[in-house]
Amino acid sequence: MASAASRGRAARRSQPAVTQHEGFLRHHRFFWLKAALVLCALAWLGYALIPAADGPYGGTWFGYVLGTTGAGLIGWLTLLGIRKRTMTTGRWSLKAWTSAHVWLGLSLIVIATLHTGMRMGLNLATFTWALMLIVIVTGIYGVIAYATLPAAFSRSAERHTRAEMVDGLRTIDRQLQEAAQPLDAVSAQAVAAAMAQDAFAGGLLRRLSGSDPHCATLAAITMLREGSNQDASLKRVIGLLAKRRAVLDRVRQALRQRALFEVWLRVHVPVTIALLAALTAHIISVFYYW
Amino acid sequence: MAFKLRQIVFSAGGRRIARDRPLSGITLRLGRGADSDIQIADLAVEPQHAVIELASANRVTVRATGTLGFACDGKTVREAAFDPATPTEFRFGSTSLTIARDTDGEVLIEVLAADTSGEAPDLVSEKARFSLGRVMLSTRTIAWGLFAAVLAVFLALPVLSHMQVQGALPKVADMKAPGHVTGDKAWNPGELSLAHHALSNRCEACHVKPFQSVRNETCIACHKDVHDHAAADKLAMARGVPGTGEHLLQSVGHVFGREPAGACTDCHVEHQGARPMDPPRQKFCADCHAGLSGRVAGSKLGNAADFGTEHPEFRAWIVTNAETDARAPVSLADHPREDTGLTFSHKIHLDKAGGVAKMALTLGRAGYGKPLECASCHHRSPDGVSFQPVTMERDCEACHSLVYAKSGGTELRLLHGNVPQMLVDLSRAGPVPAITSGRARPGDFSSGGVYGARFTPAGGTVASRALAPDGICGECHTPEWRNGQVHMRPVRQVTRYMPNGWFDHTAHRGTPCADCHAASRSNSASDVLLPNTASCRSCHLGEDATKPKVPSTCVLCHSYHPSDVAPASARRKVEADHGEEPRRGI
Incomplete structure (x- = not known):
């Protein structure tokens, strides 16, 4: 038996190393998912089985255990921000670390919620819990974004790069500047307004929407098309404006994709830091007014 | 006298180049149109925007001919007239014109086009504009901002405020005093009970010192009349060994200066909601009373952990000698016989077909008119909790005429x-x-x-x-002769058999007396007609009992702090059952 087993091991060793990509979620055959599930199950069992004389809440001994575990996890999860700047491989590779970050982070939904004993109120404790949920929900979004958006990026990237879009816009504007010279004052103003409008203007919501309800280029096209005297120069300007609009649409879609990809981290990270502050205040306040 | 046009351009190196050109005529057309004398290739300028006219040697007029005006020395106008001796600046779109008399006497129009040469577009920075960083504050700024704001509002403010007022706090007992610490409301983990609700804005009333748990002395400052349950050494002896978790909690608490087991806050847990404070759970009693006999040698108390499963049989304080009124606790399991000093049969009086019943039926004038029932002779005490002693004149004499x-x-x-x-x-x-x-x-x-x-x-x-x-x-009575004198054996009626327990007849007024008191079978006044634990358990079980049983925690009948009144929880249960507003007193 023993020799058969060692032969088996030898055979496996002799196989050429197969490098196959394995995402951080599936890392090590979902090791961290299993670990998180075990953690949740233990928390749940303790919550259900350990009697709490005054009902479950954070102040029972098991409540303190859950709270300490949760706070420890939050502290460790935050360290990913530092850890990610150093890439290593092996057991504690960045991928393993990220996998643990995601799965253990999700387990906090169970651990921290059980710590509350389902007692919510307008207070610091619930505020801290809510901040944690925001961090987790944005984290879930981030995982989904990382899994789906890069493919969409490359699809759009096949058509136009960012530099091409910016350059295209500038080229069209240069042509428009010349082509619009014969236009009357009102038409010329509309064209000037279209060119003056910054394609990158607008805040976060505008970017996430991928459109501009006050698009001056579209307004100019509509206005010029309504004109009675459709001479050659006007048609040329309209043609250029239509091209400008097509480029603008691509720019806006690119902005939207970029925003969707970046926005979660811009909430996830600051709210995490706010969570650390709230958690510190929560822990200190509990013992300050013991 | 004529106009002269000077166009200013800049070389790639930034050098200023002036190109002069004389203009014929005293009326000049200015605009974007190809037929203009001064052509400005700017879409913000109309094809025929304005006319500049040399009206006289000392007077130049500029007049808009289209729909748009122009800026004259910074002010938007449609017409301007001036003496060219004073240079005047005009702005059409992004092009500025300065009109002034030149040294040779001619009127010089200097045209300075907006600098459109620009630098080569920076594609790198243009690409960066796609990032959200351009429209949002940097992640780091938001993060530190939030961090500081949260710490300031939820930690620094209450702590600093608390440090300021420390030592100058009003007495705890002053329930109406205003709160002195700002910002600590967010620390409140749950509403205070109704009894303490007035203190909701005064956390510092109970949480006197930072990082120190609520002290017994703080509770006693108001609750002055609360008696100890038992001597401290006995309590310590009786207390069971805590479980691992509880032990851990106690050890950590001890390190941080928490009072040892038995503190007020061990049983009376606050911040559980704005309702009457929850009665202490049976666990707090069972911690000592379950297995008490094994820990406290010589204790006469039986072990008690849960009324439904582990509770000693009731011990009634009965009269053992009517003559001396000696009383002693006797377990109902031991079939106690009481010396009431009376000869009386409940059975005869309650027999619905007997002579007594017949007499009661006949004695309409005394208000019976029907066979006797318990209430014919037994009258409730004014508070409804117990019964008044039976009196001859009121309760017997209608039949037993004297x-x-x-x-x-x-x-x-x-x-x-x-x-x-x-x-x-x-x-x-x-x-x-x-x-x-x-x-x-x-x-x-x-x-x-x-x-x-x-x-x-x-x-x-x-x-x-x-x-x-x-x-x-x-x-009914037992006369005795002593030295030739007749002496009647005194009658003793007990109105409260269990002084360490509480029973309220009001709470049971929907239950027929006979369900608990087997009076109709009793032939002797010595019978102790009290229900035993088994009888009570037909409705009352421990605190985890489910319907249709009545969950009954220890404090429904017992009071931890000895007193003559009903346990607070029993009082509240009666009040709640009868739709009365719960009392909030101490």
Whole structure:
């Protein structure tokens, strides 16, 4: 038996190393998912089985255990921000670390919620819990974004790069500047307004929407098309404006994709830091007014 | 006298180049159109925007010819007239014109086009504009901002405020005093109970010192009359060994200066909601009373952990000697016999087909009109909790008449409870014939089977006849002769059998008496007609009982702090069951 087993091991060793990509979620055959599930199950069992004389809440001994575990996890999860700047491989590779970050982070939904004993109120404790949920929900979004958006990026990237879009816009504007010279004052103003409008203007919501309800280029096209005297120069300007609009649409879609990809981290990270502050205040306040 | 045009351009190196050109005519057209004298290739300029005219040697007019105006020395106008001796600046779109008299006397129009040469577009920075960083504050700025704001509002503010007011706090007992610490409301993990609700804005009233748990002395500052449950050494002996988790909690608490087990806050847990404070759970009692006999040597208390499963049989404080009124606790399991000093059969009085019932039916005037029931003789105490002692005059005499003779139309009646007076009265009356009322009564009481109290049975003295076992007094009482003097054995009625427990008849008024008190089967006044634990358990089980049983925690009947009044939780349960507003007092 023993020799058969060692032969088996030898055979496996002799196989050429197969490098196959394995995402951080599936890392090590979902090791961290299993670990998180075990953690949740233990928390749940303790919550259900350990009697709490005054009902479950954070102040029972098991409540303190859950709270300490949760706070420890939050502290460790935050360290990913530092850890990610150093890439290593092996057991504690960045991928393993990220996998643990995601799965253990999700387990906090169970651990921290059980710590509350389902007692919510307008207070610091619930505020801290809510901040944690925001961090987790944005984290879930981030995982989904990382899994789906890069493919969409490359699809759009096949058509136009960012530099091409910016350059295209500038080229069209240069042509428009010349082509619009014969236009009357009102038409010329509309064209000037279209060119003056910054394609990158607008805040976060505008970017996430991928459109501009006050698009001056579209307004100019509509206005010029309504004109009675459709001479050659006007048609040329309209043609250029239509091209400008097509480029603008691509720019806006690119902005939207970029925003969707970046926005979660811009909430996830600051709210995490706010969570650390709230958690510190929560822990200190509990013992300050013991 | 004419115009001269000077166009200013800049070389790639930034050098200024002026190109002069004379213009014919005293009227110049300015615009974007190809036929203009001064052409400005700017879409913000109209094809025929304005006309510049040299009206006289000292006067130049500029007039808009289209729909748009222009800026003259920074002010938007449609027309301007000026002396060219003073240079005047105009702006059409992004192009500026300065009109002034030149040294040679001609009017010079200097045209400075907006700098459109620009630098080569920076594609790198253009690409960066796609990032959200351009429209949002940097992640780091937001993060530190939030971090500082949260710490300031939720930690620094209350801590600094608390440090400021420390030492200058009003007395805890002043419930109406305003709060002195700002920002600590967010620290409140849950609403205070109704009793303490007035302190909701004064956390510092109970949380006196930072990082120190609420002290017993703070509670006692208001709750001055609370008695200890037992001597501290006994309490310590009785306390069970805590579980691992509880032990851990106690150890950590000890390190941080928390008071040892037995503190007020161990049982009375606050911040559980704005309702009457939850009664302490049975666990707090069971911590000591479950297995108490094993820890406290010589304790007479049985082990108790849960009323439904582990509770000793009730021990009633019964009268063991009516003469001396000696009382002792006796377990109901031991079938106690009480010395009430009375001869009485509940069975006879409650028998619905017996003579008593017949008499009660006939005695309409006394208000019976039906067979006797418990309430015919037993009257509730004013608070409804227990019953008043039975009295002869009110509760017995309607049947057990003490009228011994008639004088004229007046009935002569013995004074109950006064033996010497009774003897005098009966002696004076001489032989009294049995008073007959015509009411038939079963039994051999007097001749002809007619009702009559036996005041004077045959033979003996008057007194001995009345006091004989079948005489008017001896029917219920036990007379004794001492040194030739008659002495009536005193009657003892107990109104509270279990002084360490609480029972409220009001809470049970929907239950027939016979469900708990087996009076209809009792032939002797010595029977202790109290229900035992098994009887109570038909409705009451421990605190985890489910319907239709009544979950009953220890404090429903027992009070940890000894007092004569009902346990607070029992009081509240009665109030709640009867739709009364819970009392909030201490």
